[in-house]
Amino acid sequence: MADSADLYRTVRLIRRFEQRAIELVRSGVIPGGIHPYIGEEAIAAGVCAALRADDLITSTHRGHGHVLAKGADPIRMLAELAGRETGLNGGRGGAMHAADVSAGIYGGNALVGASAAIAAGAAWSHRRAGHDRVAVTFFGDGAVNQGVLLETLNLASLRLLPVIFVCENNQFATSMRVQDTTSGTITGRAAAFGIPAETVDGMDPEAVLEAASRAVTRARAAEGPTFLECMTYRFDAHHTWEYSVRPRYRTDEEVAAGSVRDPLEIQAARVADAVRARIDQEIEDLLDQARLFAEASPEPDPSGALDYLYSSGLRGRGGTA
Amino acid sequence: MPILSYVRALNRALAAEMERDPAVCVFGEDIGIAVSNVTTGLLKRFGPERVIDMPISEQAFTSFATGAAIAGSRPVVEFQIPALLFLVFEQIANQAHKFPLMTGGQVKVPVTYLLPSSGSRVGWAGQHSDHPYSLFAHVGVKTVVPATPTDAYGLLVSAIRDDDPVIVFGPAGAVARRENVDFDALAPVPLGVARVHRPGTDVTVVAVGHLVHDALAVADELADSISVEVFDPRTLYPFDWTALEASLRRTGRLVVVDDSNRTCGIGGEILATAAEEMHLVAPPKRVTRPDGAVLPFARELDLALQPTRGQLRAAIETVAKGQ
Numbered sequence: 001m002a003d004s005a006d007l008y009r010t011v012r013l014i015r016r017f018e019q020r021a022i023e024l025v026r027s028g029v030i031p032g033g034i035h036p037y038i039g040e041e042a043i044a045a046g047v048c049a050a051l052r053a054d055d056l057i058t059s060t061h062r063g064h065g066h067v068l069a070k071g072a073d074p075i076r077m078l079a080e081l082a083g084r085e086t087g088l089n090g091g092r093g094g095a096m097h098a099a100d101v102s103a104g105i106y107g108g109n110a111l112v113g114a115s116a117a118i119a120a121g122a123a124w125s126h127r128r129a130g131h132d133r134v135a136v137t138f139f140g141d142g143a144v145n146q147g148v149l150l151e152t153l154n155l156a157s158l159r160l161l162p163v164i165f166v167c168e169n170n171q172f173a174t175s176m177r178v179q180d181t182t183s184g185t186i187t188g189r190a191a192a193f194g195i196p197a198e199t200v201d202g203m204d205p206e207a208v209l210e211a212a213s214r215a216v217t218r219a220r221a222a223e224g225p226t227f228l229e230c231m232t233y234r235f236d237a238h239h240t241w242e243y244s245v246r247p248r249y250r251t252d253e254e255v256a257a258g259s260v261r262d263p264l265e266i267q268a269a270r271v272a273d274a275v276r277a278r279i280d281q282e283i284e285d286l287l288d289q290a291r292l293f294a295e296a297s298p299e300p301d302p303s304g305a306l307d308y309l310y311s312s313g314l315r316g317r318g319g320t321a
Numbered sequence: 322m323p324i325l326s327y328v329r330a331l332n333r334a335l336a337a338e339m340e341r342d343p344a345v346c347v348f349g350e351d352i353g354i355a356v357s358n359v360t361t362g363l364l365k366r367f368g369p370e371r372v373i374d375m376p377i378s379e380q381a382f383t384s385f386a387t388g389a390a391i392a393g394s395r396p397v398v399e400f401q402i403p404a405l406l407f408l409v410f411e412q413i414a415n416q417a418h419k420f421p422l423m424t425g426g427q428v429k430v431p432v433t434y435l436l437p438s439s440g441s442r443v444g445w446a447g448q449h450s451d452h453p454y455s456l457f458a459h460v461g462v463k464t465v466v467p468a469t470p471t472d473a474y475g476l477l478v479s480a481i482r483d484d485d486p487v488i489v490f491g492p493a494g495a496v497a498r499r500e501n502v503d504f505d506a507l508a509p510v511p512l513g514v515a516r517v518h519r520p521g522t523d524v525t526v527v528a529v530g531h532l533v534h535d536a537l538a539v540a541d542e543l544a545d546s547i548s549v550e551v552f553d554p555r556t557l558y559p560f561d562w563t564a565l566e567a568s569l570r571r572t573g574r575l576v577v578v579d580d581s582n583r584t585c586g587i588g589g590e591i592l593a594t595a596a597e598e599m600h601l602v603a604p605p606k607r608v609t610r611p612d613g614a615v616l617p618f619a620r621e622l623d624l625a626l627q628p629t630r631g632q633l634r635a636a637i638e639t640v641a642k643g644q
Binding site: 056058087088089090091092093097099100101102106107109111114117118119120121122123124125126128129147148151152154155158306307308309310311312314316317 | 376380381382383386387388390392393396412416422423425426427429430431461463483484513558559562
């Protein structure tokens with residue numbers, strides 16, 4: 001079981017990774033921008049600390065935290081964001097699709113709510129093969145009105161699948177407030193399908209770990225899915241394009257109020273200063289190394305733009321005759 | 322020799338692959354009682370963990386199949402109604418098809434989507450009569466439209482064994498077909514390989530799915546005046562361009578009969594490719610559904626929008642005379 005320092009390390013790693021990634025977006029090393037996970041780190045850290053290495057996750061457009069917490073190499077993760085051949089996906093996925101199947105990371109997904117059914121199918125397949133692997137699917141509050149997610153709740157409950165539904169309720173679906181888009185309650189949706197659901201303090205990594213551990217125990221005991229609504233707040237932009245577009249859907253005061261409880265500070269308070277200082281330094285060194293590696297890594301050869309499209313090796317025709 | 326029906330061929334292919342490979346499983350609606358007759362006997366033989374009646378949640382169970390495939394299963398997903406493909410287009414085109422590339426080759430997605438009755442069955446109206454194979458060829462999903470029972474067997478087997486998503490359309494106009502076959506001789510038919518049903522020297526007719534049988538009938542009618550080669554691509558994506566080129570080298574004349582709406586139908590692609598790259602001595606023609614066709618309910622109106630033998634015959638006669 002992860003101790004306080006382990007959780008601190010994960011939260012800190014995600015926070016600093018995101019801050020440095022934002023710098024690299026600004027300097028143009030990362031094309032296209034990112035969806036920063038800053039403020040929500042406790043959820044990825046707590047949930048993934050409850051998992052085994054062979055358990056699996058599916059993620060979202062805002063997935064860097066999940067990928068790092070589940071154990072992907074941060075160096076190859078940053079190279080992926082920079083679109084380099086050395087990245088986790090060879091530069092084919094980028095910020096929204098980073099995957100490391102060997103670490104149980106079945107990829108981010110750019111369609112809101114779309115990865116839950118993939119997680120459920122993978123969980124079913126592993127169970128059929130005789131494994132006791134658990135699948136976690138992360139999604140935001142914006143996903144709880146997507147049909148395919150609601151369909152998956154039904155299917156997972158019906159077949160008692162070892163799936164944990166983790167809703168990261170950061171209060172906003174891009175610019176839309178949860179109360180303006182969502183009737184009823186979020187946990188009520190799970191309850192309607194007979195899935196035990198609880199609301200968790202998503203700012204406290206240890207509270208998340210505790211709730212996730214209970215869910216994992218249920219899943220591994222073949223008692224079926226659990227739904228966790230983790231209350232959190234997105235401290236930064238929906239996407240880095242906000243830095244130039246500057247949409248006004250919440251005030252600076254509101255963001256400041258929402259950021260008062262900071263998962264990094266909450267967890268830092270549980271770790272001795274000396275230990276924390278050492279962890280912080282290790283993370284800075286690692287991320288320095290990640291940046292150098294990304295910048296030194298080759299850009300993919302354009303002739304390979306359709307590599308991996310077909311597992312069977314099929315090559316379609318090119319765009320000119 | 323025993324008689325094999327198209328539907329029975331699909332059923333035999335499923336059973337044979339499930340027997341051969343424990344990773345193969347079937348998802349769908351009403352497949353336990355085999356409402357489309359394709360899954361007859363499978364539930365009893367292979368059990369409810371491999372033959373799963375799903376809730377009416379097509380989007381969820383289509384992506385469920387993607388996840389299962391990534392994790393090592395080889396699901397076959399049956400859709401009773403072709404219009405369901407519009408509902409799950411995201412799950413197929415945007416998820417299953419894109420995962421291998423987006424992950425840099427970390428995953429395979431060996432899912433087969435099976436449509437045991439696509440196109441018009443006459444009298445099923447606007448939302449049960451589509452034939453959207455061109456959409457999937459456009460996206461780049463491997464797309465198969467068998468015309469005969471033996472091809473239905475062989476192509477479905479190959480689809481299940483393929484490591485990529487493959488969609489298999491069984492045209493409603495072909496599923497009633499029967500064939501005398503030696504069951505022991507049934508074999509996989511490779512994807513991407515066309516079949517010439519009838520050799521000819523004057524005009525190549527590329528016919529898709531059930532229209533192969535119409536093309537053969539018209540070729541018979543015209544036999545005294547025009548020698549028609551009936552070319553069945555069998556797989557629309559990847560298309561067997563090499564075989565088409567060889568056929569056109571012989572005939573130099575091309576007609577396509579395609580049950581797609583005209584704009585962006587596969588027929589347009591075949592004509593364009595032939596015009597760009599192949600030997601043609603006369604302007605080619607295609608016979609298709611009209612632009613934007615929605616099949617109306619009444620029999621006369623439904624039939625009015627599907628390619629007919631009369632239209633095909635006229636097109637062949639025009640192209641045979643053209644220069």
